[in-house]
Amino acid sequence: MKSVFYSAQEVAELIGCSPSKAYEIIRKMNADLEKGGYVVMRGRVPIAYFNEKCYGGSANAGE
Template identity: 55%
Template sequence: MNTLYFTAKEVAVMLGVSKGKAYGIIKELNCDLEKEGYLVVAGKVPRAYFASKYYGGIEGNLSVNLNETAGSECQPEM
């Protein structure tokens, strides 16, 4: 399903960060949107806005297959 928003899990996979870090990134992006007068959804970020901030506006095929990336979170080095 192609939604208007990315979730924290999708952002984490795309950027290679933890889900907690992804929530922080989303919070920062949503704060910027609120300052510009937009309504936001907590814990999600509009796909178009995310693309403009992280990929220079290239929306293309920004999608994540969460089934293929299960368990791919960074593991601490030993």
């Protein structure tokens, strides 16, 4: 089964930053999602939301 979340390590690799910066980005994205009423997982961000915010909605941007 394919995961629907990126981990902080995956985010760091995708955008070329440190893991600590990836966690910071994920915290900000998850805060936005929580405001919208979504359930979030610490240290993980939904792939679709990440791609929308970082790549302008490209569904396959991280592959």
